[in-house]
Amino acid sequence: MLARDTATTIRDSFRRPLRDLRISVTDRCNFRCVYCMPKEIFGRDYQFLPSEKLLTFEEIARLARIFVDHGVRKFRLTGGEPLVRRDIEKLVEMLAQIEGVEDIALTTNGSLLAKKAQALKDAGLKRITVSLDSLDDEIFQSMNDVGFPVARVLEGIDAAAAVGLSPIKINMVVKRGVNEQSVVPMARYFRAAGHILRAIEYMDVGHSNGWKMDDVVPAAEVIRMIDADMPLEPVPPNYPGEVATRFRYGDGSGEVGVIASVTQPFCGSCSRARLSSEGQLFTCLFGTRGTDFRTPLREGRSDEELAELLRSVWTVREDRYSEVRTAATQDLPKVEMSYVGG
Numbered sequence: 001m002l003a004r005d006t007a008t009t010i011r012d013s014f015r016r017p018l019r020d021l022r023i024s025v026t027d028r029c030n031f032r033c034v035y036c037m038p039k040e041i042f043g044r045d046y047q048f049l050p051s052e053k054l055l056t057f058e059e060i061a062r063l064a065r066i067f068v069d070h071g072v073r074k075f076r077l078t079g080g081e082p083l084v085r086r087d088i089e090k091l092v093e094m095l096a097q098i099e100g101v102e103d104i105a106l107t108t109n110g111s112l113l114a115k116k117a118q119a120l121k122d123a124g125l126k127r128i129t130v131s132l133d134s135l136d137d138e139i140f141q142s143m144n145d146v147g148f149p150v151a152r153v154l155e156g157i158d159a160a161a162a163v164g165l166s167p168i169k170i171n172m173v174v175k176r177g178v179n180e181q182s183v184v185p186m187a188r189y190f191r192a193a194g195h196i197l198r199a200i201e202y203m204d205v206g207h208s209n210g211w212k213m214d215d216v217v218p219a220a221e222v223i224r225m226i227d228a229d230m231p232l233e234p235v236p237p238n239y240p241g242e243v244a245t246r247f248r249y250g251d252g253s254g255e256v257g258v259i260a261s262v263t264q265p266f267c268g269s270c271s272r273a274r275l276s277s278e279g280q281l282f283t284c285l286f287g288t289r290g291t292d293f294r295t296p297l298r299e300g301r302s303d304e305e306l307a308e309l310l311r312s313v314w315t316v317r318e319d320r321y322s323e324v325r326t327a328a329t330q331d332l333p334k335v336e337m338s339y340v341g342g
């Protein structure tokens, strides 16, 4: 992975550069988190994408290369649950070979991580984010809604640490009346383990989770809770456009972050594009329509034609959903997060 200075970074209507590509490798997940894939919608009869509609690894890697030529420096593999896609480490290996890529990360629910950590590391994955909403089994299982135990996610996290995937970040969605009481125990546990907890405000992604503003625990409240137990100090962002607001523990023993996408939107610095598992490109997590890249790929279009399509999408991008969120925007037919990738 060498530095590449020939790439031209493209910018959108607000001069925001294209820097990150989130790649959803599947719309399927083995959890049914109530805030993401509620069972009432994603039940037995739900039609997931058939495998022939998913982009192949070769198709993803070809597009990824074109994105890197236009400014992307970081890939994040997500889903659905990325580790349910067979041989995912082969895709990691293909992406790691693209010249100019500086960072490859993956977000997972951790359920298959103990098995996959070594293969992912060997393939060139740099670091990992594991989602876990509570250390309390009753609360966690009520949130993942498939009875998955905390201990097995912790095993996955330990396996990732043991093979040197680092830093490890832990994503925790905080929902009012459901898991606020888990914030401080989670912060204590992951501080001691040397991993970075990131509390995420519950968001109105998709249109099936029944989101209400009252269910959101503002990031400032999360920080107050942790600070009362273990004093915190703010830390500047690692790089422009970082989604987490960072804090360190006063005694220098680690870091915690919050993602305040509802109460303190960060659209102004958003440099992320999202590629769905069937090759639709979205320029916002809260988008309603994507642009089809699979058809031109399979029609045999040239790299330059695909590049032109990318430029035609990004250079006119105007999305800033979180900054203009109102009661009315909440009901838009937004794409589901499990489809577009978290």
Ligand code: SAM
Binding pocket: 029, 035, 036, 078, 079, 080, 081, 082, 107, 108, 109, 110, 129, 130, 131, 171, 172, 173, 200, 201, 202, 203, 204, 205, 209, 337, 338, 341, 342
């Ligand atoms: N299955 C993987 C996982 O669990 O990390 C990757 C996909 S998941 C959609 C990515 C992240 O989005 C997870 O950390 C999840 O908790 C978070 N997420 C899903 N729905 C959310 C919502 N409504 N508000 C905030 N975060 C959400």
